[in-house]
Amino acid sequence: MTTAEIAGRLAAYCRNEQFSTAQKELxxxxxxSIEPVETPGFDKETRGLKALMEKDKQFSAMVAARYGTTVSEPLIAGNAFTFVLTMDLQMKGGDRQQLQELCVYTVKEGKIVSEQFFM
Structure with missing residues (x-):
């Protein structure tokens, strides 16, 4: 797949909150994976697909309710792309909130090799 095809598929998976399916395929x-900051329970940097999938599972376990996810159209440059991801959710023990991130991805040989998030 090209970078544009991967970007389109990832955006579609994220819009449908199919994060683990995206990881398995793409x-x-x-x-x-590089987070903006290290937080309790999550390292700033996570390496390897199995570890990324476990991180996604842990994050999902912390969510009490999801009210929707939106994703901007991807912007593609060479082997990289970016989009804005907005999740409307409530974390367990917390208030409803909207989390917005700029997500930047790098593609090599038809697969995503890095993701970095900015808030």
Whole structure:
């Protein structure tokens, strides 16, 4: 798949909150994920597809309710793309909130090899 095709598929999966399906299909086994800051329970950097999938599972377990996710149209440059992801959700023990991130991805040999999030 091209970078544009991967960007389109990832955006569609995210809009439908199918994050684990996206990881299984689109991510390289040695992919890396970089968060804006280290938070309790989550390292700033996570390496390897299995670890990324576990991180997604842990995050989902912390969510009490989801009210929708929106994703901007991807912006593509060479082997990289970005979009804005907005999640309307309520974390367990917390208030309803909207989390907005700029998500930046790098593609190599038809797979996502890195993702980095900015808030």
């Amino acid at each position: 991510y390289a086994d040695d992919a890396v």
